[in-house]
Amino acid sequence: MARFSFFLQNLFMPRNHDSQKPKEEIKPMNLDISDEMIAERRGGSGPMPKDMPKWMALTITKIDFANKCIGNVVCWIIIPLIFAMVYEVLARKLFNAPTMWVYDMSRFFYGALFMLGAGYALSKGVHIRADFLYRNFKTTTQGKVDFWLYILFYFPGLIVFLYMTTGFVQESIMRGERGMDTAWMPYMWPIKSCLWLGIVFLLVQGVSELFKSYWAATKGVWPGGEE
Numbered sequence: 001m002a003r004f005s006f007f008l009q010n011l012f013m014p015r016n017h018d019s020q021k022p023k024e025e026i027k028p029m030n031l032d033i034s035d036e037m038i039a040e041r042r043g044g045s046g047p048m049p050k051d052m053p054k055w056m057a058l059t060i061t062k063i064d065f066a067n068k069c070i071g072n073v074v075c076w077i078i079i080p081l082i083f084a085m086v087y088e089v090l091a092r093k094l095f096n097a098p099t100m101w102v103y104d105m106s107r108f109f110y111g112a113l114f115m116l117g118a119g120y121a122l123s124k125g126v127h128i129r130a131d132f133l134y135r136n137f138k139t140t141t142q143g144k145v146d147f148w149l150y151i152l153f154y155f156p157g158l159i160v161f162l163y164m165t166t167g168f169v170q171e172s173i174m175r176g177e178r179g180m181d182t183a184w185m186p187y188m189w190p191i192k193s194c195l196w197l198g199i200v201f202l203l204v205q206g207v208s209e210l211f212k213s214y215w216a217a218t219k220g221v222w223p224g225g226e227e
Helices: 002-012 034-042 054-095 102-116 118-123 139-175 189-219
Strands: none
Touching: 054 102, 054 118, 054 189, 102 118, 102 189, 118 189, 139 189
16 A cells, blocks of 8 residues: 555656745747738738828728628638538448548538638738748838739739639530549539639739738838738
8 A cells, every 4th residue: 555655646746846946937938920910910901091092992991891701701611621521531430431522522612712712811911921031121112022023923923814714614614524533523613613713802802902012112001000
């Protein structure tokens, strides 16, 4: 019995326990939150500056609000995606009855969630970007960089992408295209249509971001932010 008590004492007693030794104060770490601050700034949803032209302020707020509503709806796609994956795991592992449709539907749900929510993500500034140089720029410089990148690369690239995707969607609908990599062979035009819509949402949100970048480049402050 004595041995058992000694075992329990050693098991639950803290190692190197010394009640006389003062406890060292744990100092908080200085975290680098530059990237988070950039995303927070870009996702500013406050009122537009009073000296901003009314048409510009109205365009920014309307576009941001529209993509916010779209994002609030699209986020619910995660529910059927989770349900499909859980159903497949339970059916396969517990009942030895794998499905033919979950693999395709999980890809479709995730693709739709990603593309249809891309415009909302852009409005919040949470797309992946290389900020190791950008974060150190002045606000006016950041605005100029963003403005010209939107003009030279963003809009031309998405317009070409939209043109090509339009042909893909039309051909998919006319041919009744089906997926050929699984036995279920689902129609492909619904997910390709989501891709087309996602590009449209990105283009529309790009207009709002272009105006924000122009304002930051000329006024030195991001509209709708905390600065």
